[in-house]
Amino acid sequence: MSTTEKAARVLKSLKDEEWRTLAGVERASTGYGTPDAGRVSRMSRLPSERVGFATADLERKGLLMRKGRGFALTREGVEAMALKDYVKKDLIFALGAIIAKGKESDVYEALTEEGTIYALKLYKIGRTSFTSVRKRRGSEDAAFRSWMTANYDAARREYHALKMLEGLSPSFPRAVAYSRSTVLLEEVSGVRLSQRPALADHRAALGVILGLIRTAYLKAGLVNADLSEYNILTDGASFWLIDWPQAVAASHPNGADLLMHDILNVTSFFRRAYGVDADAQRSFDFVTGGSRTM
Ligand SMILES: Nc1ncnc2c1ncn2[C@@H]1O[C@H](COP(=O)(O)OP(=O)(O)OP(=O)(O)O)[C@@H](O)[C@H]1O
Ligand SMILES: [Mg+2]
Structure with missing residues (x-):
């Protein structure tokens, strides 16, 4: 027990x-x-x-x-x-x-x-x-x-x-x-993305996840700082970003580095697991509001 x-x-x-x-x-x-x-x-x-x-x-x-x-x-x-x-x-x-x-x-x-x-x-x-x-x-x-x-x-x-x-x-x-x-x-469903579940559209899925990182950054001023395929849950259609104890303010002195690290974890996982090619710097610009597309 x-x-x-x-x-x-x-x-x-x-x-x-x-x-x-x-x-x-x-x-x-x-x-x-x-x-x-x-x-x-x-x-x-x-x-x-x-x-x-x-x-x-x-x-x-x-x-x-x-x-x-x-x-x-x-x-x-x-x-x-x-x-x-x-x-x-x-x-x-x-x-x-x-x-x-x-x-x-x-x-x-x-x-x-x-x-x-x-x-x-x-x-x-x-x-x-x-x-x-x-x-x-x-x-x-x-x-x-x-x-x-x-x-x-x-x-x-x-x-x-x-x-x-x-x-x-x-x-x-x-x-x-x-x-x-x-x-x-709140309980959410789904498996860890690290299990590489089947996704309808790989590139769109990455877009959704980057969109969520963007929302956290722009609307709540937060960087997760421990984001990876292990802290993203999915049922194949929806995605949940979990595990936030180490989150830092976007204004934190290391905020940008930590954000880039999160983004790199996600984009490199999508490349490895699903063959999606995404540029980390472009993704960073999208997340931080510098551009409207990833
Ligand atoms: N809100 C939730 N709803 C459903 N399951 C959850 C929820 N939060 C966490 N889990 C489950 O618990 C696992 C661990 O959660 P989390 O990543 O937040 O903790 P952790 O301490 O980082 O654990 P680990 O060391 O395994 O990464 C998740 O992978 C998921 O399976
Ligand atoms: Mg975790």
Whole structure:
């Protein structure tokens, strides 16, 4: 069972005091090191005796771990808090099947009471290094904090980038909400372009994708900065540009370079996979509004 499935499983069994304890540990660990029981008690506004019981239960359930005299959230703990947040806000009520397991994230289906299916992306940046670093005492507090920061930041950044793109095109998945290391997205269909699916018109497809990069650039002032055939989904007719946590403002000092890099990734993929010849500089001029055709 994955951390996410474990988190979903224990969700209903947690008492209010346990949630408050988790929240106390979370609040205390983003700013300082691993909080001890006294600090958790102050942060959660629970008597230390209650914190003692709650931490023991949470540790047993795998949501909290002991580090020296302090406590730290586990990945399950973080994900349980995120899931609880979405449930409390009536955004989702159950976790569905896994959609994809990536290097930096896992993506699950999440279901609403009305039967809508969202894509829940859970960041796992540093999945392996976190565990190995954990064994080396001393650097563990810093490693844990940077793990939390990296994943919380990625989710927040992706949410904000997608909000900037909202309404510009159905090809940018709508971001519904974010919490901790997770972001809740509109589910889109299709396979990765890297699988080289059959497309009706290769050149037209490239035109559509460049048009989307152009819309993001000109209308939202955003460069994806990690665009490639792996972050484009398609059902053969429509295209979706996904994966936006590293997006930068068009005005960023490296904005133009990053944009050119995205464009080169896409045009060279179309050349390799579909034999479409497109000039990267012309494509760049089109995307940046210098010309009206690619
Ligand atoms: N909104 C979505 N709707 C449906 N599926 C999605 C959505 N977002 C992501 N996915 C699926 O999850 C996969 C990984 O998503 P994404 O590229 O955003 O994350 P990642 O961390 O870069 O993962 P990877 O390391 O595999 O590239 C996608 O290839 C796709 O299969
Ligand atoms: Mg990706």
